[in-house]
Amino acid sequence: MTAFDSFPLGRPAFITNILDRAAHLRGNDEKLLALEGHRDARAYVVHRDSLVVKQDAGGPRALLTIDEALKFGANPGTIFLGLREGGAAVFGMGISAASVEKLLTRDDVAVTELRGMAMQGVVPPEQLSAIAMAKSMVSWHQRHGYCANCGTRTAMKEGGWKRDCPSCKAEHFPRTDPVVIMLVTSGDKCLLGRQKQFPPGMWSCLAGFVEAAETIEDAVRREIFEESGIRCTDVHYYMTQPWPYPSSLMIGCTARATTDDIIVDRTELEDARWFDRAEATLMIKRQHPDGLAGPHPFAIAHHLLGRWLHEGPNAHA
Known part of the structure; x- marks a missing residue:
């Protein structure tokens, strides 16, 4: 072993996605509603560059039930991220600054900056890609709520992967x-x-x-x-x-x-x-x-x- 190979490289964060994106389901509102209502459905709740986590006895838990997310004050609009092994759906949700302020007074919840959590290994590495997807998509919706063509308020469609303008009929898609x-x-x-x-x-x-x-x-x-x-x-x-x-x-x-x-x-x-x-x-x-x-x-x-x-x-x- 040389001085140049005496440290492990490992893998960068955010590159291993364990979810099946199941893009074929994005246009099926009835199916997505059923998946969201199932007891096994889970969600990541993000606010700006931070993640809402539940403080369990075994440590922080980023993957919340839909009920937990809503009780914490997450916005009701969900973004379909994909399916876990076994078919349970995972969603991304945003949360307002006012709701975050209320969470900061609780001992059972934390709102923690994602970059620090990734660097410290607080969140399981296999979840980081799905969390990154949730953060990117929530940020896009928050920044693109109005039609760039005519200025009309747009509506979330396709499980959150598109916004439609009801006025000029323009379609808007997430950007990378x-x-x-x-x-x-x-x-x-x-x-x-x-x-x-x-x-x-x-x-x-x-x-x-x-x-x-x-x-x-x-x-x-x-x-x-x-x-x-x-x-x-x-x-x-x-x-x-x-x-x-x-x-x-x-x-x-x-x-x-x-x-x-x-x-x-x-x-x-x-x-x-x-x-x-x-x-x-x-x-x-x-x-x-x-x-x-x-x-x-x-x-x-x-x-x-x-x-x-x-x-x-x-x-x-």
Whole structure:
């Protein structure tokens, strides 16, 4: 075992969905109503970036009964997320700020930020994808309640996977924003950056939204140059990760730098610099003497960096 493979990579959060989305049921209102009314139906209740959990004797429970969700103040409109093994339905529900305020006074309920729960392993990893789906869908409905074409209030349809305008008949569907996130290397060093909102000492891969009529490869090259002044080539796809903040798809890539001099765009980044393999290994293992750290294992950036370190000195982006 080398210094580069002495830490486990595992899997990023939000990528393993144990639900059958059962999209063929979304247009069957009668069937969805029956599924929601069944005693085995469950729901995730989300508020902004947080999740409502029941504090049971065995620990926090995110998967609530429909009755529990409604008694806690969840909005009655449900979003059909899919079916668990055995056929029980799972729904997503939102909740108002006023109802959340009331919950904060209770000992048997908690409203906890999802990112922290995922990082700490409070929620079973196999549930994170369904929770991410619930969060993304609830956020979309809250942000798109009116027709972008004529301004009329729209109605939820297709189990929550569409909104229809009763006035101009426009149909509105959930959106997912593609984001490229990339590890750029140059020989035996890699490029990492810091944003102002990062925890002290944390560094991660650079990232940015894919623009209209832009390829993934072009987005990687453009974002890297805009944020760091580095030119790169040899862009390769690695893997994707759904990211529910509020609803993005992180497209992990690698690239090889053709220049070395960094010019940081201070409006995008607090800083950017090159790290050699030895220093990056200490960072990802949380053993750096200066307290520097790489991205958390629940993020795709950790896996981009970790794979490069595992591949050793002869790796190529």
